Amino acid sequence: MSTIQTSGTEEVHPDVALVERARGGDVSAFEKLVRQYDRQVFRIANHITQNREDAEDVVQDAFLKAYQKLDQFQGNSKFYTWLVRIAVNESLMRLRKRRTGKMVSIDEDVQTDEGSMPRDLADWSPDPESLYGQSEMAEILRKTVQGLPPGFRTVFVLRDVEGLSTEETADALGLSIPAVKSRLLRARLQLRERLTKYFRANKDGGK
Amino acid sequence: MTCTEFLAQLDDLLDEQATTRLRADLQEHLRGCEHCVITLNTTRKTIEIYRSHEIYELPDGVRERLEKAILAKCRKC
Numbered sequence: 001m002s003t004i005q006t007s008g009t010e011e012v013h014p015d016v017a018l019v020e021r022a023r024g025g026d027v028s029a030f031e032k033l034v035r036q037y038d039r040q041v042f043r044i045a046n047h048i049t050q051n052r053e054d055a056e057d058v059v060q061d062a063f064l065k066a067y068q069k070l071d072q073f074q075g076n077s078k079f080y081t082w083l084v085r086i087a088v089n090e091s092l093m094r095l096r097k098r099r100t101g102k103m104v105s106i107d108e109d110v111q112t113d114e115g116s117m118p119r120d121l122a123d124w125s126p127d128p129e130s131l132y133g134q135s136e137m138a139e140i141l142r143k144t145v146q147g148l149p150p151g152f153r154t155v156f157v158l159r160d161v162e163g164l165s166t167e168e169t170a171d172a173l174g175l176s177i178p179a180v181k182s183r184l185l186r187a188r189l190q191l192r193e194r195l196t197k198y199f200r201a202n203k204d205g206g207k
Numbered sequence: 208m209t210c211t212e213f214l215a216q217l218d219d220l221l222d223e224q225a226t227t228r229l230r231a232d233l234q235e236h237l238r239g240c241e242h243c244v245i246t247l248n249t250t251r252k253t254i255e256i257y258r259s260h261e262i263y264e265l266p267d268g269v270r271e272r273l274e275k276a277i278l279a280k281c282r283k284c
Contacts, residue, residue, distance in 0.1 A: 027278055027281050030281060031274070031278055034277055034278070038265065038273065039265050042263065042265040042270075043263045043265075046263035047263065052263075056273060060273055060276055060277055060280075063277045063281075064281065067281045068284060121242045121246070122245075123245045123248075123249070124248075124249050129256065137260060138262045141256065141257060141260055141262045142262050142263075145257070156257075160254050160257055160258065161257055163258075166222075181218060184218060185214075185215075185217060185218045188217075188218070188221075188250050188253060189214070189217075189246075189250065191253050191257070192246070192249050192250045192253045195249075195256075196249065199249075199252075
């Protein structure tokens, strides 16, 4: 039987075997990893760069870099978390280029107190999603998340959209757990506040 | 518990990480604070909406092109 086991009964993530084969030059094993994670990497990159072309470039560069650096992957974290770290760095680099050299980092704009306390306390319509069509809703969500500082929206997308744990997010971003938690809370509160203008209850005509 | 103290623990409540004791304190605050009830519910809905809508879709054609380009470069490594 060809199962992989570490000491004890700890289960080994299936990516580990694919990474091992890819390290040995098996490109088809790496292809499986690409197909498994390219959509997620694209979403993350698009959230950070806010530019579709840049996000496509990030997908290519992140996977290529991961392939070239497979020997450096220690296996202390999941392959996906390691890949996300590479993709986040590539995305921030692209964002910096777009802003013609203006410094962009995961720490940018996080000192602001905005979003610490909710100001708009209006309740939402019971079914806010029924107020808008699918594409209109997507546009509202894009526009709203775009308004967050990169350091906030990156934490939000990893934790709440992609479902990484707080620990995995901290690992992927090189942040402490308290820093991830504080950014996540402020990102969530800011998004909530900004969405209220679209979703508030008893709005004239529903919009 | 003040509203500021409640907000500081909001994530633990949303992520179901609150201890039984903390949860009880938070529920107690919610019973007397309509503003925090609204903040909790709408923040929860914010997360749900972002989770359930694909706002950056990777079309199949683009995906295929990217995969081909990545693997071609890997083969040259």
